Amino acid sequence: xxxxxxxxxxxxxxxxxxxxxxxxxxxxxxxxxxxxxxxxxxxxxxxxxxxxxxxxxxxxxxxxxxxxxxxxxxxxxxxxxxxxxxxxxxxxxxxxxxxxxxxxxxxxxxxxxxxxxxxxxxxxxxxxxxxxxxxxxxxxxxxxxxxxxxxxxxxxxxxxxxxxxxxxxxxxxxxxxxxxxxxxxxxxxxxxxxxxxxxxxxxxxxxxxxxxxxxxxxxxxxxxxxxxxxxxxxxxxxxxxxxxxxxxxxxxxxxxxxxxxxxxxxxxxxxxxxxxxxxxxxxxxxxxxxxxxxxxxxxxxxxxxx
Amino acid sequence: xxxxxxxxxxxxxxxxxxxxxxxxxxxxxxxxxxxxxxxxxxxxxxxxxxxxxxxxxxxxxxxxxxxxxxxxxxxxxxxxxxxxxxxxxxxxxxxxxxxxxxxxxxxxxxxxxxxxxxxxxxxxxxxxxxxxxxxxxxxxxxxxxxxxxxxxxxxxxxxxxxxxxxxxxxxxxxxxxxxxxxxxxxxxxxxxxxxxxxxxxxxxxxxxxxxxxxxxxxxxxxxxxxxxxxxxxxxxxxxxxxxxxxxxxxxxxxxxxxxxxxxxxxxxxx
Numbered sequence: 080x081x082x083x084x085x086x087x088x089x090x091x092x093x094x095x096x097x098x099x100x101x102x103x104x105x106x107x108x109x110x111x112x113x114x115x116x117x118x119x120x121x122x123x124x125x126x127x128x129x130x131x132x133x134x135x136x137x138x139x140x141x142x143x144x145x146x147x148x149x150x151x152x153x154x155x156x157x158x159x160x161x162x163x164x165x166x167x168x169x170x171x172x173x174x175x176x177x178x179x180x181x182x183x184x185x186x187x188x189x190x191x192x193x194x195x196x197x198x199x200x201x202x203x204x205x206x207x208x209x210x211x212x213x214x215x216x217x218x219x220x221x222x223x224x225x226x227x228x229x230x231x232x233x234x235x236x237x238x239x240x241x242x243x244x245x246x247x248x249x250x251x252x253x254x255x256x257x258x259x260x261x262x263x264x265x266x267x268x269x270x271x272x273x274x275x276x277x278x279x280x281x282x283x284x285x286x287x288x289x290x291x292x293x294x295x296x297x298x299x300x301x302x303x304x305x306x307x308x309x310x311x312x313x314x315x316x317x318x319x320x321x322x323x324x325x326x327x328x329x330x331x332x333x334x335x336x337x338x339x340x341x342x343x344x345x346x347x348x349x350x351x352x353x354x355x356x357x358x359x360x361x362x363x364x365x366x367x368x369x370x371x372x373x374x375x376x377x378x379x380x381x382x383x384x385x
Numbered sequence: 386x387x388x389x390x391x392x393x394x395x396x397x398x399x400x401x402x403x404x405x406x407x408x409x410x411x412x413x414x415x416x417x418x419x420x421x422x423x424x425x426x427x428x429x430x431x432x433x434x435x436x437x438x439x440x441x442x443x444x445x446x447x448x449x450x451x452x453x454x455x456x457x458x459x460x461x462x463x464x465x466x467x468x469x470x471x472x473x474x475x476x477x478x479x480x481x482x483x484x485x486x487x488x489x490x491x492x493x494x495x496x497x498x499x500x501x502x503x504x505x506x507x508x509x510x511x512x513x514x515x516x517x518x519x520x521x522x523x524x525x526x527x528x529x530x531x532x533x534x535x536x537x538x539x540x541x542x543x544x545x546x547x548x549x550x551x552x553x554x555x556x557x558x559x560x561x562x563x564x565x566x567x568x569x570x571x572x573x574x575x576x577x578x579x580x581x582x583x584x585x586x587x588x589x590x591x592x593x594x595x596x597x598x599x600x601x602x603x604x605x606x607x608x609x610x611x612x613x614x615x616x617x618x619x620x621x622x623x624x625x626x627x628x629x630x631x632x633x634x635x636x637x638x639x640x641x642x643x644x645x646x647x648x649x650x651x652x653x654x655x
Contacts, residue, residue, distance in 0.1 A: 132653040166476025184484035
């Protein structure tokens with residue numbers, strides 16, 4: 080599988096602060112990559128380095144197989160980006176904004192421009208917005224327009240920073256569906272977010288950034304693989320304890336974690352002893368547990384140096 | 386890219402509002418002059434204003450002289466200061482560069498758009514001045530116009546020299562634009578960039594009146610601004626004009642090089 084985004088020992092220093100501290104990203108074609116991290120952990124700086132907006136202090140960035148920022152003129156037309164919040168010219172209409180953006184760089188023919196703009200507006204659910212100036216858009220509409228700008232040239236890679244920001248629950252579900260549809264069409268998606276639930280629902284691979292370091296990078300399925308234990312719910316936890324004793328790993332009210340990779344076997348054992356079982360499941364760590372285990376405190380906290 | 390920038394500039398209501406405001410003062414002055422018939426005596430007030438009552442064809446020059454010290458530089462500094470910093474403040478700069486517009490190409494396009502605005506502003510002020518002049522004041526006397534030196538100029542000569550004056554004022558404003566554009570690449574605040582450029586001009590005008598500053602006077606950016614008056618001497622006094630052009634050329638060259646060096650190596654964090 081070819082690397083769509085590859086960074087090697089990427090470092091960005093702002094004065095004495097190492098905002099990004101030697102990260103090696105590896106995003107492959109066909110991934111939906113979730114780039115997680117607390118606020119201030121260096122996500123946005125990394126995204127900006129990928130796109131050639133911020134120049135690395137040291138290290139390399141490769142995008143679609145070519146070195147950035149040198150090859151930006153060839154590579155970036157194949158990349159769609161939503162960087163932090165969307166931004167538009169408020170006195171112009173959404174369509175006019177997209178046309179100007181398309182005309183501002185290479186790789187977007189003016190012959191197909193009108194058609195592509197109309198298509199992409201339709202795709203993000205702004206087909207009927209007409210000539211209204213962007214000033215009159217709601218936050219959710221601006222977010223959709225920003226996404227439309229990213230999709231304008233049918234990119235091979237989408238780099239999205241908090242794409243569901245400002246959307247209502249229906250809007251979030253709609254955008255998720257759109258992203259999955261694009262992914263099925265062959266687009267690689269790089270999704271930077273601090274919303275664990277969003278990443279858990281969408282992504283196939285996850286990278287976790289903590290204070291400028293990449294502390295975790297793996298397939299979501301591997302990270303949340305069964306731990307070899309079974310979760311049991313029962314109104315009589317004490318009897319389970321008495322029966323299985325050392326195999327009980329944890330008790331929390333009526334919820335017990337029992338060693339044993341096969342829930343059916345655990346169930347048979349308990350039912351055989353006449354213990355009622357109300358719920359039974361494989362024990363999997365949630366993404367939240369994985370991330371919290373890997374990353375330390377919130378990067379917003381500024382501790383006093385002693 | 387250049388077309389995109391021109392379209393953005395001229396589709397913006399603010400551009401036209403600025404041009405309209407720019408013309409308000411010369412028109413007001415013309416109306417007051419007609420109503421009161423009180424022209425400043427020769428040698429006082431803005432250049433050419435004393436002569437317009439007898440010849441309205443000179444009013445374009447009077448209009449340029451009226452807006453030159455303050456209004457025109459402010460308008461140019463506002464537009465040029467907004468060029469990069471305005472995009473940064475609105476957040477559109479990161480999208481333009483990720484498009485990718487190319488940093489050098491974007492800067493060149495911004496420069497061309499600013500240049501177009503400077504030309505537009507100067508030409509509109511002159512054109513409105515001409516219309517106001519010939520409709521409010523007496524038409525040109527048959528004997529021909531008197532030059533600043535006292536000899537007569539034909540209307541053909543007047544037209545040619547007025548065109549040259551427009552060009553000269555345009556080049557002077559290009560210096561202002563270069564300052565504002567350079568500051569615009571330094572900050573994310575368009576107001577800061579505009580104010581920076583105006584501060585330079587105010588400082589320059591102030592130092593110019595100070596005898597103690599005379600050693601540096603020839604290098605002040607506003608030093609030769611009013612030299613376009615020399616185009617209406619007979620023969621034309623080229624000394625200050627060429628010096629003015631050379632000085633603005635150096636300022637524009639150095640500042641644009643600095644703007645380019647800064648912008649192409651800058652981290653875009655806006």
